[in-house]
Amino acid sequence: MAVAVTAVAAPLLLLAFSALLNDSNLPDPGGVPSSVHLSPAEKVLHDVLASQRSAEGEITFRLRRVIAERFTGITVSHLRRISPLFAGATVEHDGGAYEHTRVSNVADFDMYTMLSAEPLREFSLRSDGEGGFVVQLRPGADRDQLPKDLVHMLTVDGRVDAGKFHAWMTECVLYALREAAEEHPDLRPVVYQTRGAPGVNLTDYSGANIEVDLTAKLPVPPAGDAVLRPAALRPCGTPLVPPGGRPVWYLYPGPARSGGAESFSANAPQLEMALLETQPLLQRVIRLLKTLSSVHDWHDRFRASSFQLKQAAFWWHEEHCAETRLLPASVGVLRQLEEALRARRLEQFWFAVPTEYRLREELRAAKLADEVAQSVEVLTSGDAARIRQLFRM
Known part of the structure; x- marks a missing residue:
């Protein structure tokens, strides 16, 4: 067994070294040139990032x-043989491991x-009025020309059933x-299924x-791109999509909605990565706030998520393009x-139609808003000792 593991790991280790050497930005010590004068309070925040x-x-980690990635690539090659709906499928990435916003080396x-x-192409997209989307077969489209797996997911009136899609x-x-x-038994794989994903x-x-x-x-x-906000595709004047290209975003079966089982949620991780790639300051802000959330256990106590932090960061950045300092950002x-938590709604940054993330548990949202406000008070105090205590350094 040890020989097999070494045989797999050795070339991967070389690839990891190569990737590291080709990226001069990593590891990121906080991204602050030594010549820049920082206040004691701001220096604490950069110290938090440098410690990671x-x-x-x-x-x-690499x-x-x-x-x-190699194991996932092998998995996707098997998917291509299962159904024509997976023809040409490739591996795509999401999350902090690919956005430069991770806060630990946990794999x-x-x-x-x-x-x-x-x-x-035979379908249209419309809002369900409840923060989700409905994928509808166009009038006159021939079901017989669609892959059988897709036909089995359709309702009588031609909508793609999100529940059936998720099960399939x-x-x-x-x-x-x-x-x-x-x-690959050498990697001792254990396949599992959670509520959200295999x-x-x-x-x-x-x-x-x-x-x-x-x-x-x-x-x-293709016609669904009309629901994207033009301003979101050019944050602070920087185009995220090349001329003639299409923005890449996707639909997935989200939480149950009053709009019905046919409703999908939407996300745009490739657009998020493109935005963050051009905004190192925003990367560091999100890393810092994810660290704050982790230190104070906001996820388990209030069901706070990195999604909420990122959406708040994107909306703030749109109105403060000139800001370059970590503390005020x-x-x-x-x-x-905090404002979104008080209102119990947070619109997704990318969409012109209502796609709000609703905070259904009012008490938790209010308590998290209170803790966020307390964090703001500490950060604006200018007291480096209090800020260190806030991050438990």
Whole structure:
């Protein structure tokens, strides 16, 4: 067994070293030139970020990422053989591991693959009025020309049923993961299924765990791009989509909505990554606030998510393009988040139609808003000792 693991890990280790050497921005010590004068309060925030990165930790993380990506690539090759809806499927990435916003070296990766876009040309997209979207077969379109798997997901009136899509997707991905697992027993893969997504736990050469969540997403019909906000595609004047290109975003079965089982939620991780790639300050703000959330256990106590932090950061940045300092930017995003929590709604940054993230539990939202406000008070106090205590340094 040890020989097999070494045989797999050795070339991946070389790839990880190569990736590290080709990226001069990592590890990121906070991104502050030594010549820049910082106030004691702001210096604490950069110290928080610097404490999260080390060359050794980065190399190890990159190695595990390569292993995860290679295993996922093998899984997707099996998906292509399952259904024509997976024809041409590739591995796509999501989450902090790919946005430069991760706050630890824990090997936890979110990946997905997109269904073939060609059959979706026969569909239109509309808002369900409840924050989601309905994918509807166009009048006059011939069902007989669609892949059978897609036909089985349609309602009588031609809507794609999100529940049926989720069940079909989960079954396909689990099968493909198990096929890949049989091919690589050296990584000791354990396939699992959570409420949100199928996944696999792998074991690297050192015995450490690598967790990969893998889902399949529904591509958006071409006409659906009309619901995107033009300003969001050019944040602070920087185009995120090349001339003649299409923005890439997807639909997925979200939480149950009053709009019905046919409603999908939407997300745009590739647009998010493109935006963050041009905004190092925003990357650091999100890292810092994710750290604050982790230190104070906001996820378990209030169901706070990195999604909420990112949406607040994107909205704040749109109105404050000239800001370059970490402290005022972090305070601004926290105030944006507090306002959303008080209102119990947070519109998604990318869409012109209502797609709000609703905070259904009023008490939790109010208590989180109070803690966010307390964090703002500490950060604006200018007291470096209090700020260190806030981050438990």
